[in-house]
Amino acid sequence: MTAPSTYGLSTQARNLQWLLTDLVEEVPGVNSVAVVSSDGLLLLSSDPGGAAASAVGAGGRGAVKSPRGASADLATIVSGLGSLTTGAAALMDGGGVKQTMVAMEYGSVFVMAISDGSLLGVHATPDCDMSVVAYHMALFVGRAGHVLTPEVRSELRQSMEKTT
DSSP states (O other), rough: OOOOOOOHHHOHHHHHHHHHHHHHHHHTEEEEEEEOOTSSEEEEEETTTTHHHHHHOOOSSSSSSSSSHHHHHHHHHHHHHHHHHHHHHHHTTTOOEEEEEEEEETTEEEEEOTTTOOOEEEOOOOTTTTHHHHHHHHHHHHHTTTTTTHHHHHHHHHHHHHHH
């Protein structure tokens, strides 16, 4: 993972980047992580350059570090799943959506609500321990929720625009 520059960022923004880096590096099976604002904008990413640096492995599967190697793709997926599940919950009078999980043949995608409509998305390997991933996502959400103020969201968004 290439860490984004923290130069000029507030303590809160740097702490959020540290929490995200820790999630990717410390949780087995996590390929990439994205934090998306309520309007679908990428705020934090484990692939801040949005680079297609991750090559697809043999047979087209297995070595992909994030969807198509780009943080923007994961952010789009997270935003879309968040919108879809929120709509479904409203139609079913199910209340707020807390977590969504999609298990695929070659990986899993988890989406968890943070606060104010922001979402945490994780792309993981198919053999990850889903309960461990969900637990660490909940820890991130608990730590990030109160810090993700409008000012910090704006700062993170501007930081992401500089790296792409």
